[in-house]
Amino acid sequence: MVGQQFIAQLAGHPWFRITWLGASQRSEGHKYRDLTWRLPTPMPEEVADLTVEQAAPGRAPRLVFSALDANVAGEIEQAFAEAGHIVVSNARNFRMDPFVPLLIPEVNPDHLSLVPAQQQAKGWSGAIVTNPNCSTVFLAMALAALRQLNPTAVSVTTLQAASGAGYPGVASLDLLGNVIPYISGEEEKIESETKKILGSLQNGHVEPHPVIISAHTTRVAVVNGHTEMIGVRFENMPSREDLLNAFTSFWGRPQQHHLPTAPAKPIIYMDEANRPQPRLDVERERGMAVFVGRLRPCPVLGYKFVALGHNTIRGAAGAAVLNAELMSAEGMLD
Numbered sequence: 516m517v518g519q520q521f522i523a524q525l526a527g528h529p530w531f532r533i534t535w536l537g538a539s540q541r542s543e544g545h546k547y548r549d550l551t552w553r554l555p556t557p558m559p560e561e562v563a564d565l566t567v568e569q570a571a572p573g574r575a576p577r578l579v580f581s582a583l584d585a586n587v588a589g590e591i592e593q594a595f596a597e598a599g600h601i602v603v604s605n606a607r608n609f610r611m612d613p614f615v616p617l618l619i620p621e622v623n624p625d626h627l628s629l630v631p632a633q634q635q636a637k638g639w640s641g642a643i644v645t646n647p648n649c650s651t652v653f654l655a656m657a658l659a660a661l662r663q664l665n666p667t668a669v670s671v672t673t674l675q676a677a678s679g680a681g682y683p684g685v686a687s688l689d690l691l692g693n694v695i696p697y698i699s700g701e702e703e704k705i706e707s708e709t710k711k712i713l714g715s716l717q718n719g720h721v722e723p724h725p726v727i728i729s730a731h732t733t734r735v736a737v738v739n740g741h742t743e744m745i746g747v748r749f750e751n752m753p754s755r756e757d758l759l760n761a762f763t764s765f766w767g768r769p770q771q772h773h774l775p776t777a778p779a780k781p782i783i784y785m786d787e788a789n790r791p792q793p794r795l796d797v798e799r800e801r802g803m804a805v806f807v808g809r810l811r812p813c814p815v816l817g818y819k820f821v822a823l824g825h826n827t828i829r830g831a832a833g834a835a836v837l838n839a840e841l842m843s844a845e846g847m848l849d
């Protein structure tokens with residue numbers, strides 16, 4: 516799911532060109548055009564004649580994007596980093612490593628300064644930079660916009676799309692007409708990754724943000740787009756206007772650099788009472804914005820709202836491409 520989104524995001528990219536593909540033994544040795552393409556847009560011609568190779572360093576270019584299954588990503592990504600490759604990864608394996616940036620370019624671009632310490636500590640000539648779990652990205656971006664208002668506690672319930680489980684994912688007979696109230700490991704990832712992303716750099720390490728986060732995750736019969744119901748308590752109760760201004764004025768380094776994959780506005784606030792919705796909104800802004808709506812008082816926490824993002828684009832492949840664009844714009848890929 517994510518690998519094909521990478522190809523869609525990188526096809527025709529102004530800075531990067533796909534010259535190599537690696538995957539499992541199932542795909543190894545096949546021309547890409549002979550494998551099953553599952554996106555609704557046509558397979559880009561520039562990859563069709565590439566032959567898929569073993570996912571190992573050697574013939575791969577210096578910059579590699581990883582959408583590897585987490586069962587194998589740890590060992591394979593480390594082998595690439597040791598061999599001098601810059602690995603921009605989606606997998607969870609290195610996200611919480613204290614030397615590895617868990618990056619959202621609008622939120623914590625300064626965490627990229629962990630890279631030289633990573634290379635020194637691990638003895639790698641290459642490096643690993645990660646993007647968060649898909650549902651973490653949307654929560655962390657919304658909270659980053661509100662960071663100046665001092666959020667102290669957050670409750671989030673997710674309604675996560677089927678494509679978030681990879682291919683073939685959850686069996687259709689389990690998912691259709693149903694809600695599955697459990698996604699293995701997901702709640703822990705949201706709670707810990709968000710605190711690292713919002714954390715501050717202190718003496719070369721990331722001090723996690725003190726906000727308390729409670730997550731409940733569910734899988735629903737939606738194809739693309741994770742919806743999140745978010746409640747937030749603040750140190751001092753801000754006005755609704757303060758929150759609205761924080762969402763609509765939020766922007767960062769990608770917008771400043773005009774990075775090719777950056778949305779013009781990372782957060783789009785929708786005024787309609789029944790939006791955002793995955794089917795109507797998730798493909799807007801090329802899947803790179805977070806859509807927020809239904810901001811209103813919450814009698815328990817203070818405020819509550821809905822956020823929506825495209826899990827395989829802003830939550831995965833698009834996030835990683837944006838990470839690489841930021842690294843390139845800041846001279847880290849020279």
Ligand SMILES: NC(=O)c1ccc[n+]([C@@H]2O[C@H](COP(=O)([O-])OP(=O)(O)OC[C@H]3O[C@@H](n4cnc5c(N)ncnc54)[C@H](OP(=O)(O)O)[C@@H]3O)[C@@H](O)[C@H]2O)c1
Nearest residue numbers: 516517538539542582583584585605606649679681682831
């Ligand atoms: N789906 C999402 O929304 C999402 C969002 C954020 C992060 N992620 C993370 O991104 C990664 C990919 O997720 P996905 O949803 O794209 O999963 P997926 O559809 O199951 O794809 C997994 C990929 O890993 C490759 N692979 C599996 N075993 C391998 C091996 N032994 N050696 C080399 N390659 C191997 C597969 O190769 P073949 O193509 O040959 O089978 C496939 O390309 C996971 O770590 C996931 O947690 C996913």
